[in-house]
Amino acid sequence: MKIVRRAGALSAVLVVLAAQAQTPVAHAGTVEPSKKAETVVSLTFDDGDVTHPSAARMLERRGMRGTFYVNTETVGRDLKLTRRQLAAIAKAGHEIGGHTLTHLRLTELTRSEQRVQICDDRRTLVAWGYRPTTLAYPFGAVDSDAKSVARQCGYDAARAVGGLRQWKCPDCPAGEDLRPKDRYAIRTPGSVREDTLLRQMKQQVLNAEKGGGGLVTLVFHRVCDGCGVYSVSPGTLNEFLDWLASRKAHGTVVRTLHDAIGARYLPLPSE
Known part of the structure; x- marks a missing residue:
């Protein structure tokens, strides 16, 4: 009788051990990886400045591409891009807007x-061989008429200036939606200026990372030392790009504005 009871007890123990062997064990100190929220940074450069080819090369060295916005009637003038420089920037894979x-x-x-101003500028870009979508x-001056005209001229999206969190707007949202609610007034922090600190630029990206991701479009103008209020030092930009490259491990990527929002190329309007 005792032998039967012992055999039964042994069988029960074996069943429990088998069940435990089939159950995943959470070891101390291990945490299931969580999916990181994606933060997309778009680096945009306004006004077709003569310093932009060097800025484009800074991005290229890090495998990044930016968006370069040009005023077609100023191309070729003093301190502005030439047609050849603009073509080289586009050939390297940057967006021309x-x-x-x-x-x-x-x-x-x-x-x-x-x-x-908007339609004829876009017609010129298309005539030069580009496919401007933004x-x-x-x-950054925009009203309802400007948004409507941008749409009529065939742009799929348009970028404003301001509306995202920065030191001047602490209560603004940290990032724009990756599918912006208003595609014709995409929000940004304010323009980068000569007095903008490196840590402030970093913080704008960190704000979005901590806030659940989204689109952070940064607005640059001239890239040179001591050349005006709306400028950034090449040294500061280089440091920022190095830091930005390191954020890939945190789910942050750099894309052109066209790629970030999935912009479409739309036909030119009739005259």
Whole structure:
């Protein structure tokens, strides 16, 4: 009788051990990897400045590409890109976008004047062999007419300036939606200026990472030392790009604005 009971007890123990062997064991100190929220950074450069070829090369050395917005009537002028330089930037894989013909403040123009500035600028870019899908409003100045005209001229999206969190707007959202609610007024932090600190640029990206991801579009103008209020030192930009490259491990990637939002190339309007 005792032998039977012992055999039964042994069978029960074996069943328990077998069940435990089939059950995954969570070892101390191990944590299941969580899916990182994606933060997309778009580096945009306005006004077709003569310093932009060097900025493009800085990005290329790190496997990054940016978006370069040009005013077609100023191409070839003093301190501006030449047609050849613009073509080289595009050939390297950067996005070329519209910025109006002559960089006028659109909110001070009539709707018909806005149409000339936006549509004729895009027609010129297309005639030069580019496929512009995004527009940057000069000075970030935009109203309902400008947004409507941008759409009519065939742009699939347009970038404003401001609306995201920075030291001047602590209560603004940290990142734009990767599918922006208003594709014709994509928000950014304010323009990078000569007094913008490296840590402030980093913080704008960190804000989005901590806030669950999204799109952070940074607005640059000139890339040179001591050349104006709307400029960034090449040294500062290089340091920022090195740091930005290291954020890939945290789910942060760099894309052109076109790629970030999945912009489409739309046909030019009829005259």
